[in-house]
Amino acid sequence: NAGVTQTPKFQVLKTGQSMTLQCAQDMNHNSMYWYRQDPGMGLRLIYYSASEGTTDKGEVPNGYNVSRLNKREFSLRLESAAPSQTSVYFCASRWGTETYEQYFGPGTRLTVT
Amino acid sequence: EDKVVQSPLSLVVHEGDTVTLNCSYEVTNFRSLLWYKQEKKAPTFLFMLTSSGIEKKSGRLSSILDKKELSSILNITATQTGDSAIYLCAVDSNYQLIWGAGTKLIIKP
Numbered sequence: 001n002a003g004v005t006q007t008p009k010f011q012v013l014k015t016g017q018s019m020t021l022q023c024a025q026d027m028n029h030n031s032m033y034w035y036r037q038d039p040g041m042g043l044r045l046i047y048y049s050a051s052e053g054t055t056d057k058g059e060v061p062n063g064y065n066v067s068r069l070n071k072r073e074f075s076l077r078l079e080s081a082a083p084s085q086t087s088v089y090f091c092a093s094r095w096g097t098e099t100y101e102q103y104f105g106p107g108t109r110l111t112v113t
Numbered sequence: 114e115d116k117v118v119q120s121p122l123s124l125v126v127h128e129g130d131t132v133t134l135n136c137s138y139e140v141t142n143f144r145s146l147l148w149y150k151q152e153k154k155a156p157t158f159l160f161m162l163t164s165s166g167i168e169k170k171s172g173r174l175s176s177i178l179d180k181k182e183l184s185s186i187l188n189i190t191a192t193q194t195g196d197s198a199i200y201l202c203a204v205d206s207n208y209q210l211i212w213g214a215g216t217k218l219i220i221k222p
Contacts, residue, residue, distance in 0.1 A: 031208075040122075042201065042214040043156075050208055058209065090155060097208040098144045099163060104155035 002026055004105035006091050012111045013081045021076040021108050023091030031094050032074035033058075033102065034066060036087040043090065049074055050097045081112045115140040117204050119213035127221050130192050134216045136202035137184040144205035146185050148176055151199040151215070159187075159200075192220045 004025045013019055025032065034046040045058030049068040063085060065077045074093075078085060088109050092102040117138045126132055136146065145163045149156035160169040162178035162185060169176050176187045189196055197220045203210040 033210075040214060042212040043203075043210075044212070045209055048209065098205050099161070101147060101158040101161055102210060103158070106155055 004091055004093055004103050006089075006105035006108050008108060009106065010109050012113065013078075014113055015082060017081050018077070018079050019081065020078075021089055021091075021110075022073070023075065023105055024073045025091075025093040025103070025105075026072065027093060027095075027103065028071070029093035029095050029103075030071070031097050032068065033092040033094075034064075034074070034076045035090045035092065036060065036085075037090060037107075038087050046076065046089075078110075081110075083112045086110060086112045115204070115206055115211045117202055117211050117213040119200075119202050119216050121216060122214065123217040123219070125219045125221060126192060128192060128194060130220075131188065131190045132192060132218065134187040134189075134200050134202075134218070135184065136187070136213055137182075138202075138204045138211070139183065140204050140206035140211060142206045143180075146178055147203045147205065147210065148185070148187050149201040149203065151201055152197075156201055189218075194220045194222055196220050 007022045030051045033048040035043040047066040049055045052071045091105040094100045094102045120135045147161045148159040160176045167178040173190045178185045199215040201215045202213040
């Protein structure tokens with residue numbers, strides 16, 4: 001039981017490049033989330049998927065797109081990376097949409113130069 | 114706008130001390146309040162408090178929810194250097210978790 005896995009762990013991009021962050025969970029959870037974490041700002045929700053086949057914007061969705069490929073996988077795409085997207089990205093999942101704890105992946109440290 | 118505020122932002126104490134971390138919230142649709150511990154990597158879950166479960170305890174850590182005051186506290190007694198971390202509070206509202214900025218706790222030996 002691996003929990004929540006993310007790839008890659010580290011990435012350096014040049015401004016304007018694109019990339020996809022991958023996330024998978026093996027806990028049969030219905031809801032999945034993408035966050036970014038910047039120093040002193042806590043976790044900010046980018047997008048979430050309450051269930052397979054649905055996605056919704058969070059607090060900071062601009063510059064990102066997501067795909068809920070199936071129940072296990074939820075990917076985050078940066079179409080044209082900008083230095084402001086330098087951050088640590090966490091994927092999380094939970095059983096339902098409320099009153100359940102979220103489980104986090106190990107994170108991806110992204111630097112955009 | 115929903116918001117969660119934690120205080121203090123940082124705290125330095127000596128091993129053996131007791132600390133109290135605070136979390137206050139203003140949200141439109143409260144479901145639960147969660148505490149997480151974050152060391153160098155991903156946050157790990159500590160407690161969840163709801164209207165039907167306003168007090169939780171695990172070893173040296175305990176937490177209480179005050180629904181009247183819209184706040185929660187996290188207590189750590191007999192602190193150890195391994196308690197050094199960022200402690201995050203989040204409130205479940207409208208299918209999302211609203212996160213505080215965290216309290217950075219440093220335990221000196």
